[in-house]
Amino acid sequence: DIPNIAAASSLQFALKEIQTDFTSETGLSLRISYGSSGNFKRQIEQGAPFELFLSADEGYVAALHQQEQTLDAGKIYALGRIAIFAPQGSPLPVDANLEGLRGLLEQGRLQRFAIANPNHAPYGKAAQQALMTVGLWDSIKPRLVLGENASQAAQFATSGSSQGGILPYSLALAPAISRQGFSRPLPAEWHQPISHRMVLMKRAGDTAKRFYQYLQTSAAQKIFLQYGFDSPG
Amino acid sequence: MSEDMTLRLSLRQTQPIPLHADIKCGAGELLALVGPSGSGKTTILRAIAGLTRPEQGSIVCDDETWFDSDNNIHMPPQQRRIGFMFQDYALFPHLCALHNITAALGHLPAKTRTERAQQLMQQVHLEGLESRYPAQLSGGQRQRVALARALARDPAILLLDEPFSAVDQVTRRKLQQELARLRHSIKIPMILVTHDLDEASALADRIYALHRGTTLQDGSPSEVANRPKSALVARLMDHVNIFTASVVSHAPEKGITIINWQGSTLEANYNKDFAVGEIVNWLIPPSHIVMHRRDRPSRGEHENPVEGEIREVVSLGETTTVTMRIRQPEQKPGKESVGESGEEILSFTVSTHTARRNKLSELGTVTVSLLSEGIHLMPKIVEDRKF
Amino acid sequence: MSEDMTLRLSLRQTQPIPLHADIKCGAGELLALVGPSGSGKTTILRAIAGLTRPEQGSIVCDDETWFDSDNNIHMPPQQRRIGFMFQDYALFPHLCALHNITAALGHLPAKTRTERAQQLMQQVHLEGLESRYPAQLSGGQRQRVALARALARDPAILLLDEPFSAVDQVTRRKLQQELARLRHSIKIPMILVTHDLDEASALADRIYALHRGTTLQDGSPSEVANRPKSALVARLMDHVNIFTASVVSHAPEKGITIINWQGSTLEANYNKDFAVGEIVNWLIPPSHIVMHRRDRPSRGEHENPVEGEIREVVSLGETTTVTMRIRQPEQKPGKESVGESGEEILSFTVSTHTARRNKLSELGTVTVSLLSEGIHLMPKIVEDRKF
Amino acid sequence: MDTLALELSLRLAFWTCVVLLPVSIFLGRLLAWSQFTGKGFVEAAIALPLVLPPTVLGYYLLVSMGNTSAIGQFYADLTGRNLVFSFDGLLLASIIFNLPFAVQPMQRAFEAIPNNVREAAWCCGMSRLRALWRIELPLAWPGLISALALTFAHTLGEFGVVLMVGGNIQGETQTIAIAIYDRVQAFDNPAAGTMSALLLVFSFVTIGSVYMLSHRRSHAHV
Amino acid sequence: MDTLALELSLRLAFWTCVVLLPVSIFLGRLLAWSQFTGKGFVEAAIALPLVLPPTVLGYYLLVSMGNTSAIGQFYADLTGRNLVFSFDGLLLASIIFNLPFAVQPMQRAFEAIPNNVREAAWCCGMSRLRALWRIELPLAWPGLISALALTFAHTLGEFGVVLMVGGNIQGETQTIAIAIYDRVQAFDNPAAGTMSALLLVFSFVTIGSVYMLSHRRSHAHV
Ligand SMILES: Nc1ncnc2c1ncn2[C@@H]1O[C@H](COP(=O)(O)OP(=O)(O)OP(=O)(O)O)[C@@H](O)[C@H]1O
Ligand SMILES: Nc1ncnc2c1ncn2[C@@H]1O[C@H](COP(=O)(O)OP(=O)(O)OP(=O)(O)O)[C@@H](O)[C@H]1O
Ligand SMILES: [Mg+2]
């Protein structure tokens, strides 16, 4: 049997590699759907045939656990990081203190700045917290364009129509994006941890359970690290 | 008017189109509906076909009730087995001429339909145009396709709304002959709407004269044409010599009624319906006016001679129409003038060669006899302006 | 046929509708296009209006070139100032009768349009129906709205495609009178398509006989009717007495040409175009056939007496049509039979009262004179089956 | 090119058209030829699926078709399968959100058929079904083609509702639109570009050919 | 209810209709009455915006209208403003993806006008413009209403393209569809439900009224 696995879209680069390794090691196939964690939560509530749910937001997992859809409370498998990104040709200097951003803002030369929608996207929430931490939130707010999710924020940031954005570090590292500009991760303390929690559904079969275990191995964790995630605790 | 009667219709309606019609049409009978434009001819055909639902009345065909307002019966058109030719043809624009006809041949086995349709195309003289679409046909050709389609259905009753109005006279005559032939081969009631009174007379067994939705009179063509019940019908039947007179006396033994017209005494066809002294309308068809020849005496000169001045001589092909103003013997001042304009105009026709030989084109006086058997009396009506 | 000529048209086309037409129409002249259904009358009007672009030719109106294939001129219909009445009316379905007419009154100041439109409604006898939509009008009422609309534009040329085909005879006569009156008040070329030859004769100055897109003959109504150039035109003009004979001799001094018809020798109108011995077609209008009365001699009996058997007597109102089979003096076996069926049928009309008095309804023999001035010779044509 | 996804999309588009054809013919005729008060609001109701954002509509459909819903239960009882996250569920959703594109052109096309042509069909003795088949449908042909082309194109491209109701499961509910969307989200621009271009070319050729054929068909009688 | 977003959506829908009206009348007439080879493919091309998933279409529009693109540069030179992330950009995108809904019904409506009625208009001496105004447009009225209703509804509901090109800026490019979507994504179901219900009711009343009025108008001559 090939299990259906729901995974947050921010995981896709890392998870591809892990999936390949897993399959070559065990000979077992997986079918992974990428999408918004919130949508997956909703769909699971309606009986979606997923056996394993890799969420980018642990709140959804907790909610599902409460509804007794899951086997257990799940496990945190990675922590998300965010990064500032500026496309090539942008006047925005990229630095870990966001001084460049502050300067550009003060000069009034920042036209558009992209983040994911903080109302529902975990990376958007983190970006907001980071901007608040450095006291830029109120001044940058009118300049923001909000992506439906992290990927869309990245699309805004790379399109050249905005001067930059705050993206998941994992995306900023992806070749397709890193090629188009410069990025620097922001300190993890600037925002609450973006805890990625996974959980097995009640219907989970052996393959899903083995993959669940595999994700906790050091081999998998190493790959997460390479792709810009921090390891949990 | 008995058992073999096949269509029997009685309609009453006030809105939107007033109707007060009673029509009977037997099997094998061809009935012509005539009436001025807008008098409701099409509306009646549509009611028979089931395309409009009249307010009140009944339509019975062959003992089958198609419509009965009292019992709330209204059979849909599909079940009425009518052959209906629309005044505006209503051809199917996406089907070629042949398929327009096969569309109405659903009752035949599929194999034989094309053959039958081709036969109908021939009957309406459209061989060779089978594959043309309606948009590629001339007006008259379309009309003939519509006619063929109406004939195709093997109908229980045939309704033709001005079937020949758009074709030339030669073709028209051929089609009229086809219709006359058809009448003898299939014994169903046929109703023909036409504006052509000659056509109605030539083809129909009976004429219904219609005015504002009301059937004013019905009868054989000659009856309706020569003995209209009222001046209204007379006008419909294209009578021009309609006058007003008063009844002087009756002479039943001689078959005449004497009337006084503008001071002249005329012998009319005997008609006991009118009392002595009553004011009546009367008419005379041009065919009952005999011109006195100038060169020699002619028959019938003793009958109602009337003298007048020639006003106009118009030759239209073989017939010449002469309009004359009647010379009144004396104008009694005290007496009420019964004529509308005070000046009475009489029209009659002679053959063109007679006109030519009598040199009628010169203005002058002429004397005519009004043959008494042609003088027909009708109740006096109040002039109806809206004609 | 000179300077004051206002419309001059010459069209040549092979596809899709063959055309070979040359037409001239002067200011104030009313021209009737007649021809069988499908002969291209509508097509010619459409070409004049600019709605179809013929392959070749030119249309010049009032020194303005509307169409010229050589110089690639094709003026759009909007600029041609035509009043065009469509055969199928083509009313604007979303406008009431009045607005259908005001739609063509763009040349008037907005204020006066309604008044003028109302006037036109009256002219076509449709008072009171101003606010009806086309779907709420009867066929004849629609036709009259279309007529009024065509008249509305204050056109430089008026094109009427069967304008009276859907109205009753009484209304038709009134409308014809309107048209005749109009002709004298506005001096523009008018072209009328009609299937009604009487109408054409009564209204038109000139008739163009059309067959398969070709103008076969033009001339005054009586010329075309009585002296058709060919049997084809004769047939178009509704001639029934068309026969074949051979020329025997000419007698120019007496104004006659002697022909041999089925063994009988007939005196015809003199016509030097045909050589002695030539096979010709000839016709005689029913109006030039005089029946010999049974009770007393009649004028003209010396002229071409022909005896025959009565085949049919049909009375249509005031006229009675008599069909007789000619009794042939001798049937020479060796000689080629020039008649189609070998049996020659002659039709003539008498007034119904003459027929009645002569008791023509009884079958029997009858003798008629064929008045030589009515016998018209034409070149022999090969029978055209597709009529 | 993700052939599995394309095939699924085509299957979905095909079945949507197949189901919507009779539905829209029925509704289109009804709306074209019957007059009743409030008809305008029935027409408006048909257009309502367009008003909500597709994902939101999808969410509401998901909830109302889900396993705990009456519809979902009924369907499960009937077939033993789930309605959501299955092809059947996709199809149902697709039918609902394509309804306006199918019904509107059909209604207009039926309205354009002259009354007397329909009457002539009845007077030729054709049953209602035969009149529909031989007269009304051929005359409404351009509207029918429009309806199908719009529905077809829109089904190929729609992904909000489909994503929500279907759940993006490869080979089962992942349509070509979702696959392209995934590629774009994954910044796999070359793949996204190729798939988009192929989809565009394919649709262009398909829809264009349908139009061309339908023109040829209706040319004759214009 | 987010009145700012609703107002923006209405503004967008209004201007989309205003711009698309003449465009679709022009294109619809052209396609209805001219015959040329490959016409079917022009019609297909107009339907193509439907084929791509809205977000993907939006992405390509974003790229091709962006500040670094030729169109974006041209626009910036002309107006001094950016095309993307602005109302103008939204409008342009909205026009493009609504084209099929506007043109198709118009084309069908024009096709349904009998040839001889148009000819009669010319023969009445009407200029092409006057004939358009007094004859063709009134006769194409039902198609026009369909086109506007579909465009209006679809603009209200569309969010993929709008989000991509507009960037979800409150008061500037956040339409009601995006606002509802945001509420749904934020699991704020009560707010989402209220907004959806209000939007539906509003659209229902608006579109329904338009249809009712247009019926009254066309009743008279049927
Ligand atoms: N929908 C309608 N509403 C109101 N009046 C109508 C409607 N349809 C027709 N009429 C009127 O009803 C009358 C009868 O129409 P009908 O078509 O039966 O006349 P008709 O005798 O066939 O005339 P014609 O010889 O001109 O065809 C006409 O005066 C017409 O104006
Ligand atoms: N689109 C077309 N393609 C081919 N032939 C056509 C087309 N339109 C008309 N015709 C043919 O051209 C001929 C002339 O048509 P037209 O309408 O001019 O005839 P008409 O003289 O007006 O006839 P009617 O008296 O019946 O109205 C007809 O035989 C008709 O069948
Ligand atoms: Mg009528």
Ligand SMILES: [Mg+2]
């Ligand atoms: Mg014609």
